[in-house]
Structure formats: C-alpha cells, structure tokens
Amino acid sequence: MANLGYRPVAIDLFAGVGGFSLGIEQAGLDVAIAVEKDPIHAAVYGFNFPQTHVLCADVSDLTGTHIQQALRDWCDRQRSPVLVSDRDRIDIDLVFGGPPCQGFSVMGKRQVCDKRNLLVFEFCRLVKELQPRYFVMENVPGLGLKKYQNLLNRLQCEFQAAGYEIIQPIQVLSAVNFGVPQQRQRLFVLGNQVGVKPLTYPQPQLQSPSEFCTVRDAIADLPNLDDFTELQTSDSVELTLPQLQLLQALAMPYVEKLRGIISDPFNFAYPRQWNPFLLTSSKRTRHNLASIERFNQTPPGQLESISRLQRLDWDKPCYTLRAGTGPEHGSYTSPRPIHPKYPRVISVREAARLHSFPDWFRFHATKWHGFRQVGNAVPPRLGRVLGHQVIAALGVAPSQPTSTLTLKDPYLLELGQVKASEYWKQKKRQGDFSGLGC
Incomplete structure (x- = not known):
C-alpha cells in the first residue's frame, strides 16, 4: 500500500537557482538542504525556496556530518523534533544534483584533465557519506563520450563500492520528450541502495514532433x-x-x-x-x-x-x-x-x-546573471519526471500541500558579488546554516 501524504526528504548538491529542486519538489519530495557555491545564485535560490535550508558553500569543503547537522536544524524548524531526538543520523530518501559540466560539454574544450570533471566524484563522496536510498546525478551528454569512458567506469565502481546499484544502461533524456518546449538533452545517472526497489528511467511522454x-x-x-x-x-x-x-x-x-x-x-x-x-x-x-x-x-x-x-x-x-x-x-x-x-x-x-x-x-535582476541562471538549470519539468520515478520506487502517494509559501525579500535578487558574499557571511556570524557560508 502506498504511503499516503508523506513527503520524502531530498538534498540538492550543486543547486544553482533551483530548476532541479523545483522539479523534485513538484514530484512530491521536500528539498530540505540545497548547496550552492556562488553567493548570487544561492541568494536567488533562497528567495524562491523559503522552506529550504541553503548552504552557500563549496561542495568540496562539506562533509556528510555538515549536511546532517543542517538537516537536523531543518527538521527542528519544519517538522516534529521527535524525528531527530533519538538518532544521530536522519534518513535521506534522495540526493540529487548536476556537478558543473563544462569539462564534459561538447561546446567546450572537453579536456579529460579539466579539474571541474572531478566534481562528479565529490558528488559520489557525499552520497557515500550520507547514504540516501536513491541518488540522481545529472550532466551533459558529453560525459558518455568514449574519451570519458574510464572516468565514467571509475565513477560507477565508486558508487558500487559505497553500496549502490547503477541503473543500466545510463541514459540521455531529452526535455522535449517530457513537455518542455526546448531541444535539451541531459545524461542522468540513477542509483539505489542495494536491497531497495530499483529506480527506472522514465519513458518518453511525447515522441512525435507534432506532439x-x-x-x-x-x-x-x-x-x-x-x-x-x-x-x-x-x-x-x-x-x-x-x-x-x-x-x-x-x-x-x-x-x-x-x-x-x-x-x-x-x-x-x-x-x-x-x-x-x-x-x-x-x-x-x-x-x-x-x-x-x-x-x-x-x-x-x-x-x-x-x-x-x-x-x-x-x-x-x-x-x-x-x-x-x-x-x-x-x-x-x-x-x-x-x-x-x-x-x-x-x-x-x-x-x-x-x-x-x-x-x-x-x-537575478541583471540580465547576464538571469540568462546564466536559466541556462545552467535542469528544466523543472524534466526534473519532475525523475522525481516521479523516485516517488514510485518509494511507494509514496504524495498529497497536495495545503500551505502557501511567501517568497523572500526581492532585495536578494539584486545583490552583486560583494553584497551577496557579505549576506552569507552575516548568516554565518548569526550561527545560521550550520556555521557555513561563502
């Protein structure tokens, strides 16, 4: 029997302004923690997701312990303290995110040694430390190219060593097949803990150009x-x-x-x-x-x-x-x-x-930032179909929320680099967000 009304807990790594987060939320999960290094993007994320605990920090500097502490803080604010009173760790249903992809992008130089390529292993490290039931990692289709085969094989071996099954074959999904008016392809790596119901890739909802x-x-x-x-x-x-x-x-x-x-x-x-x-x-x-x-x-x-x-x-x-x-x-x-x-x-x-x-x-009010924020995001509708796959595997039947969220101060949409960095430093000085900040 489906678990009625329960909203599973998810963590967004490399959150940007939250396109993937929004899709996962639309599927019926609660995005409890979002990690974003760029203070401007993190501020815009905070504006749009007032219910999420934002960590403005470099993923490479974070540990699972940092995120668990932030998750306990989030539970204290959003949920019953009973959930955390007798436990050192909070169960996480999903870790998801898209490590920066420029090192793999067909539009870039596609250098195997690009240091940004290593961020996929930071994603893997945090999955290993957090031990969510499921993970979804997004990247550009270039990650599947032959020249990156050794890197992708190594990544899969590390996930498997951490106790995860990787859904095979790894697939590239096109947003246009899922109701997005854009020809945008992305590679998704899906994984689940050994012993839980496996994830499956979604089937295209629209296949003909006329649709x-x-x-x-x-x-x-x-x-x-x-x-x-x-x-x-x-x-x-x-x-x-x-x-x-x-x-x-x-x-x-x-x-x-x-x-x-x-x-x-x-x-x-x-x-x-x-x-x-x-x-x-x-x-x-x-x-x-x-x-x-x-x-x-x-x-x-x-x-x-x-x-x-x-x-x-x-x-x-x-x-x-x-x-x-x-x-x-x-x-x-x-x-x-x-x-x-x-x-x-x-x-x-x-x-x-x-x-x-x-x-x-x-x-962000500045067009240059705004276009970058859109272009870097996973289209929410595409993120949603991946979230629905997690919901189905968990056996959850989410209910429509009854509360309406109030967006934060539009001031957050106008911050430049200096003021955005200071905003997060102030959060750190206030002891907010687990003592982390830019």
Missing part, C-alpha cells in the same frame, strides 16, 4: 516588451487589468499550468504567494537600428548573418539555451535567440518559459 510543445505554446501570450518604457531600467512592470486579461486569454495550456490558471494534477509543489499582475525578469535589451533591421529580415529558424543569432520558430521547440561562463572563465555570454515576432533577443522571462519555470519564479 512537442512549441515556442508559441510557451511565450505567445507575453506582451511586447517595447511597449513598456519602465523595462528599459527595471526588470519588472505592473500590468493593467486589461493587459493581464489579454495575457490570460492568449495563454496556452502549457502557460496556464505555469501561471496556476488551471490545475496540474502532477504538480505537488508548495504554492507560492505572488502577484500575477507583476511581469518579472523582463528587462529590455537595446539594439541598434542596423541590428533591428537584420533581425527583421531573418527568417524563423535561421541564423542572422552578422550576429550569428538564431531566430526562433513559433511552431517548433526552442534549441538548447546555454548559460555562457562565469567570471572565473571570462564572463562569456552565450548567444540569445531572436524572438520569433519582434526584432530583439528574448527576455529572461521568455527564456524561463522555454525552460518550464513557472511565472512566480524569479531570477
């Missing part, structure tokens, strides 16, 4: 940003009632679920309190007249000859949205698609829609 969710499904309802002078200097604007009513009238079923207009029976996330009149993450990008003319002349699906930006096609999924690099690797900005109708690149909100983020979810 795929499209750019039109995702963003056709959004207004023309050029109509709002406020968006030249701000990333948000308050819609009028007629503007909101028009947006809702144009919304496709995909968007109606993202905005909570219609219910989604497969979404068990905690509702967030938000203002549907507020159009967020929509700061305009200024283009010169020559660029605007070239964008106007670029057919759907084609590259603009000078900028090499690709124009989106209303009736097809988006191509893979990439993140670019952080300041430690040159602050490279990835090409942003040209809107299928307007002569401009898409906004952060439009990118988020194409990634399956709901409209209540907010990103």
